[in-house]
Amino acid sequence: MLTDRQPRVSIAHLPTPLEFLPRLTAHLGGPQLWVKRDDETGLATGGNKTRKLEFLVAEALAQGADTLITCGAAQSNHARQTAAAAARFGLACTLVLRGEPPPQAQGNLLLDTLLGAEIAWAGNAPRMERMEQAAEELRARGRRPYIVPYGGSNPVGICGYVAAMEELLAQAAQAGLRFDHIVFATSSGGTQAGLALAARVRGYEGRILGISVDLPAEPLRRRVAELANATADHLGLPLSFAPDDFSVEDGYLGGGYGVIGDLEREAIRLVARTEGLLLDPVYTGRAFGGLIDLIRRGAFSPRERVLFWHTGGVAGLFARPTLE
Numbered sequence: 001m002l003t004d005r006q007p008r009v010s011i012a013h014l015p016t017p018l019e020f021l022p023r024l025t026a027h028l029g030g031p032q033l034w035v036k037r038d039d040e041t042g043l044a045t046g047g048n049k050t051r052k053l054e055f056l057v058a059e060a061l062a063q064g065a066d067t068l069i070t071c072g073a074a075q076s077n078h079a080r081q082t083a084a085a086a087a088r089f090g091l092a093c094t095l096v097l098r099g100e101p102p103p104q105a106q107g108n109l110l111l112d113t114l115l116g117a118e119i120a121w122a123g124n125a126p127r128m129e130r131m132e133q134a135a136e137e138l139r140a141r142g143r144r145p146y147i148v149p150y151g152g153s154n155p156v157g158i159c160g161y162v163a164a165m166e167e168l169l170a171q172a173a174q175a176g177l178r179f180d181h182i183v184f185a186t187s188s189g190g191t192q193a194g195l196a197l198a199a200r201v202r203g204y205e206g207r208i209l210g211i212s213v214d215l216p217a218e219p220l221r222r223r224v225a226e227l228a229n230a231t232a233d234h235l236g237l238p239l240s241f242a243p244d245d246f247s248v249e250d251g252y253l254g255g256g257y258g259v260i261g262d263l264e265r266e267a268i269r270l271v272a273r274t275e276g277l278l279l280d281p282v283y284t285g286r287a288f289g290g291l292i293d294l295i296r297r298g299a300f301s302p303r304e305r306v307l308f309w310h311t312g313g314v315a316g317l318f319a320r321p322t323l324e
């Protein structure tokens with residue numbers, strides 16, 4: 001494995017299952033739809049950040065940290081998984097969350113508090129500055145904070161998705177399967193950078209398509225290329241990536257980050273009712289909604305095999321009383 005020499009703790013339930021979606025495939029008339037269940041990584045309702053945290057927490061422990069600090073939206077899945085990882089290793093956790101405290105803590109925010117995280121509400125302040133400030137305050141009290149980057153997306157965290165792609169390719173080889181497309185929700189870009197890096201090294205020839213949940217394609221592709229290059233450096237691999245090496249679809253941004261529309265509602269209901277599989281309103285609902293739309297527009301042939309990489313987020317479903 002490309003990441004064998006990187007310090008890592010074991011938190012995630014791996015390998016995550018790889019499953020066929022027969023009823024949804026039939027309902028849509030193809031392509032052959034499969035799902036990689038990273039909603040089942042096992043850490044306090046799971047999700048993709050758990051894989052990144054295996055490497056980030058190892059670095060924090062090696063540095064003698066006693067507190068993890070990270071940031072995100074009020075319903076951040078990344079913040080919730082970081083709080084759970086901290087609890088698992090006896091570390092304290094400070095979460096710098098955007099906006100103001102809501103009247104009631106629900107969904108991920110409820111879990112953050114159950115997991116013992118301290119919440120610092122940041123309003124609209126720039127997140128990096130606010131995290132540095134939280135770290136400064138902790139150091140002044142004699143503590144040793146470790147800042148987990150936004151989305152867990154730096155070269156250390158991205159190792160989680162380098163390893164994940166190798167895991168998938170091994171599962172697919174064992175099952176005698178080849179996936180023509182891998183589709184998933186992309187935001188901070190770390191998942192895409194890791195998948196693409198391992199795909200390049202291992203010769204995966206299918207398309208890796210990130211469906212953006214918040215950023216336009218151009219800046220996101222640039223960001224993913226930077227992250228992939230930095231991760232290649234980190235792993236000592238002589239690889240170079242350009243923005244054009246990455247496929248990003250930004251046609252499904254709707255009303256913006258976290259604003260649920262008909263696309264998300266329809267996808268969440270359809271996948272739940274045909275397969276008993278839950279999607280979240282912010283990331284996987286939007287990405288699967290985009291995938292369904294692409295299927296209806298004929299973007300795939302019925303015989304092609306498409307893998308939806310489920311990145312988690314289901315706790316976000318419980319942040320609202322209704323999907324309307």
Ligand SMILES: *Cc1c(COP(=O)(O)O)cnc(C)c1O
Pocket residue numbers: 047048049077078151153185186187188189190191192280283284311312313
């Ligand atoms: C963070 C997150 C993503 C996006 O992953 P990135 O590596 O930040 O691009 C997708 N889905 C869910 C549920 C997430 O929490």
